[in-house]
Amino acid sequence: MNLMNVIGKEVAPVIELPAFSAGDTITVHYKIREGNKERIQQFRGTVLQRKGQGNTETFTVRKMSGNIGVERIFPAASPFIDKIEINKRGRVRRARINYLRKLTGKKARIQEKKF
């Protein structure tokens, strides 16, 4: 796949995302274009996974809206991502915490990482 790496360097925009991983709570500031106007929307939730690499990397953020779970998949290289804030570092034992979907209430808490 070494020619694909060439593409990655040549085509992909440089991604300057803060280092976050599954279990962290982040706020994604996402640009939304309505007609000619551009505004910024925030999406705060728990990171379920980071997937892929290079300019095709994506990450999934899940939040509870009332008592309905809402998940959003962001392309990491998207030019519409304004910035990403890390609110909490969570201690989880796997790279993809899909089990979180089935948990609600007190069970769905994630322990904060201690440094």
Next chain:
Amino acid sequence: MPGLIGKKIGMTSIYDNEGKNIPCTVIQAGPCVVTQIKTVENDGYSAVQLAFDDKKVKNTPKPMQGHFARANTTPKRKVIELKGFVKDWKPGDVITVDYFHDDTWLDVSGISKGKGFQGVVKRHGFRGVNDATHGQHNRNRAPGSVGASSYPSRVFKGMRMGGQTGNKKVKILNLRVMKIIPENNLLILKGSVPGSNGSFLIIEK
């Protein structure tokens, strides 16, 4: 039409000026060596023979070794003929991906991925019998009727049925050129092309 031989490298996605994420195929197009010029006087038709992708001399039959030696080049894996070149090429000339530098749309043909013997649902998009209940039994993917009865007493030619699917030549027309990287002979086209990664493609203007 004039063009080049290429190799499918893989798929990725890139962002356009509006920030849209566009699915793209990466193709290594060329460098192709002109190995022979077919002329009307000699061969009854005119065409340019191109060769692509190096291989070892010991894996090349003797007659082909001689053929490549005449064009002053190393043995190649894929040899094809294309018509319609405007420029007069000579044997030994190398055509690189720069040949497409002012093109917006290209056609790509290749051998599609083989799917084996498939039924009519996958092969021709039949819907099968949609009900699992109402008295239906093991008919979910059946083709249904293939014709009338005593007249014509036969099944018409060309009736769509199950059979070998894929593994045949497919040509995709008008793929948009997104980017050309001349240093690595890479060509990035919008959309998908036939075949698996590493398979040969013919890219035509």
